[in-house]
Amino acid sequence: MNRTKILSSLKETPQVSVLIVGAGINGIGTFRDLALNGVDVLLIDRGDFCSGASAASSHMAHGGIRYLENGEFRLVREAVKERNRMIQNAPHIVKPLPTTIPIFKYFSGILNAPLKFMGWLDKPSERGSVIIKLGLMMYDAYTGAQRTVPRHKFYSRAESLKRWDKLNTAIVNTAVYYDGLISNPERLALEIMLDAEADNPHARALNYVSLVSGFGKRVILRDELTDEAFEIEPKLVINAAGPWIDFANHSLGVTTKFIGGTKGSHLVLNHPELRAAIGDNEFFFENKDGRIVLIFPLQDRVLIGTSDIKIDHPDDARCTDEEVDYFLELTARVFPTIKVTRDHIVFAFSGVRPLASSKAKTTGQYSRDHHIEVLSGDWTNLAFPVYSLVGGKWTSFRAFSEEVTDKSLQFLGLKRNKGTQDLPIGGGRNYPRTTEEREKYINGLAAWTGLSRQRLETLFERYGARTETIAEFMNLAADAPLDSLTGYSRRELLFVIQHEKAEHLDDLLLRRTMLAMLGKLSRDAIIECAMLMADALHWSLERRNAEAERALRLLADRHRVRL
Ligand SMILES: Cc1cc2nc3c(=O)[nH]c(=O)nc-3n(C[C@H](O)[C@H](O)[C@H](O)COP(=O)(O)OP(=O)(O)OC[C@H]3O[C@@H](n4cnc5c(N)ncnc54)[C@H](O)[C@@H]3O)c2cc1C
Structure with a gap:
């Protein structure tokens, strides 16, 4: 469901079973598991999906051999198992x-x-x-x-x-x-979120929506793109705001000190x-x-x-x-x-x-394990409980999400029908694993789409088995390579803009693609991408220029990139 439809559906019916605040990997993982089990769930993030701690990781799916030293045997055992599952379920990225x-x-x-x-x-x-x-x-x-x-x-x-x-x-x-x-954590998180929305029409995800406050049965949210506030009425709130958990609880009127x-x-x-x-x-x-x-x-x-x-x-x-x-x-x-x-x-x-x-x-001795903190009762002035997701590594997100989902299902009086242990993710579904299978896949696509094998190999490295859908979209109209970026075409990026909830230019540059992280951007490339996005999303000239400025500022301020 697109942003406009989600927002108008919420204005019509503000009741949702679960509100998840924070679309990092823990919020997204829980969103997917609840969606899979038929729950109507709303996921919001004040920024883009996977733009907080989940975008700052060392890109490792690991058990954390170092944590053995701190005696965190349970965590290491769990994380090693989850590492194996990630390699199995998302072979295109992990x-x-x-x-x-x-x-x-x-x-x-x-x-x-x-x-x-x-x-x-x-x-x-x-x-x-x-x-x-x-x-x-x-x-x-x-x-x-x-x-x-x-x-x-x-x-x-x-x-x-x-x-x-x-x-x-x-x-x-x-x-x-x-x-x-994990070659591209931002894309992996996004694909998990898109899978959940595709699986359950009552699972809705919105970037650029903030938690503002809460009292009684109501929670006030703000659309950061329009500055418009609106109310929703959840039965349960999951605070997955990562390092901002205590700030989010504060917005709900509760003082906590869960995070260090x-x-x-x-x-x-x-x-x-x-x-x-x-x-x-x-x-x-x-x-x-x-x-x-x-x-x-x-x-x-x-x-x-x-x-x-x-x-x-x-x-x-x-x-x-x-x-x-x-x-x-x-x-x-x-x-x-x-x-x-x-x-x-x-x-x-x-x-x-x-x-x-x-x-x-010492900071090295801080526990890397995860747990749920529950806030409920009259003292909170809230008619719903709040589960805060404290800790949690990228690697163990699935196990942590499973634990949170089980607890939430129990609270809602529902039973688990499906699990995520062996569930493929995005382009990992029907992924050709052996060299022979991959050859057959690429050759089949080349014959069908007329795209070169080299181009298809590049797309396959980026999108795994979603390449088929993307190549089909690219073939629907005339396509051309970008003038300022090798290896990308206009319709490839158009697909990403239209189907992957990119709202700002920096979503495209920093998270839907790895252009910024790999240092492939120039001023020309930023302007060309801004023009492409402006066409696709009907931005005014003013908005287009403001988006390019915003991207340049962000790159300089947060990423030491001066173009
Ligand atoms: C430097 C570093 C290296 C790491 N390396 C690894 C590694 O190699 N392997 C590994 O397994 N783990 C690693 N981790 C750990 C892992 O990345 C994090 O533990 C995990 O990503 C936390 O995810 P999260 O969803 O809880 O938080 P986040 O990803 O931070 O998500 C929280 C979200 O909440 C949103 N939010 C905050 N306030 C509000 C509000 N009021 N309204 C709406 N939304 C709000 C934020 O915008 C944010 O997107 C690393 C972490 C860091 C920082």
Whole structure:
């Protein structure tokens, strides 16, 4: 259902069973599960879908080997299982990723795990081979029978330097294990949301709608595109506002302190030498003080992250100069002969982990697990309960959403009919998995649409098995490549604008495509995309210019991109 229809349907009938505030991965995951089980559910976000913490992740579907040290065994076991499910259900976006740990010591850290578990050690410190081996053995064991990725291996110093000839020669050995790479988290979240809407006409999702206030049985929302306020009457509110949970509860008149978020930043580099040196591997290693750093292949770019810094207000999260220096220094520790400078940075991003507030002395020790906080009763002045979704990793979103859905169904007096464990996502449905199946799929489409194999391969990398629908749309009218962007055509972007709820130009540049993140934009490209969107959405000249200005401002202010 399109935005206008959803808004008018809500004005006609303001009653909904469930209102979800926040369309990050946890809000979207819960939206899908409730929709699948026939619930009428409204999902809102004050910004675009997947534009908060869920757009700031390190792109890893992982169990979090490091969390074993904090004693978070339940979480790691669950996350490893969920990682496997993501690879299975969204194979077009989540792929196995060989992860290499360069190790500089044999024994350091061996006492850390038990000491930390007992709460006697507060400071992080660098881990050596022995503790890493123990961790990886546990990690492999958690994968169990659902083996979507190979087991870990250790390589001697000589073997390691043969495989990665730019690696620091001071290593004692390397360990290689597998996790998952979520190549495009924003698209994955969007596809889950679109699946839910397609599955249930009573599941409605709106970006750019804010929670304003609540009292009694009413909640006031505001359409951020028109500034118009309207009322709805939910039986249950799910507060999935991530790092903004306490602010959203405050809007409902309830004071909470559930979140103690930490900021994490990343850089994207255009550095062919470093990209060639890492190959298809993630390098996952530690600073001397034990803080984790990763260097990561992201198409033809390199992703570097992340930091873990206490922050009071999530709106203030930016990648600072100090963080940039920190990342550049650490890269030099692992690849000392490769020169990396600020000139290689094409994009930066920063976000706040919605972690439960904690008394732990270091941010690395804050729990990464998730739970539901329930607010209900007369003291709230609300006629409906509010479930706040605290914590939760991208990787474990499905399991967390399942838990929230079960609780919500119970509250609504409904039974679960369907589950999401094996449910394919978007372009992962009917996905050709083997090389032969993929060849057949691409050849079939080439014969039917007349598009070149190369073009279809590109579309397939972006959209998986949705390529069929998109290619069909592209063929309905004359198409042409964009003048300022290679690899994109006008009708491809038109499809995305018309079918994927893009409202602002930056939705298209930052989240429906990876153009901004991969540093592929120029002023010309921004103007050409603005013109395309203006035609599709009937924007005035004034709006078109304002959208281009807004995109440029956002790129400069939040992403260190000056065009
Ligand atoms: C730096 C960093 C690295 C990470 N790396 C990984 C990783 O590699 N792997 C992994 O599994 N996890 C990772 N995570 C964790 C994971 O990304 C987050 O835990 C998860 O995305 C949280 O999702 P969420 O839906 O709870 O919150 P969010 O994605 O923040 O969603 C909350 C939404 O609520 C909206 N909102 C707020 N207030 C209102 C309001 N008043 N009205 C309407 N909407 C509102 C916001 O706009 C936002 O979109 C990382 C997190 C960070 C920050």
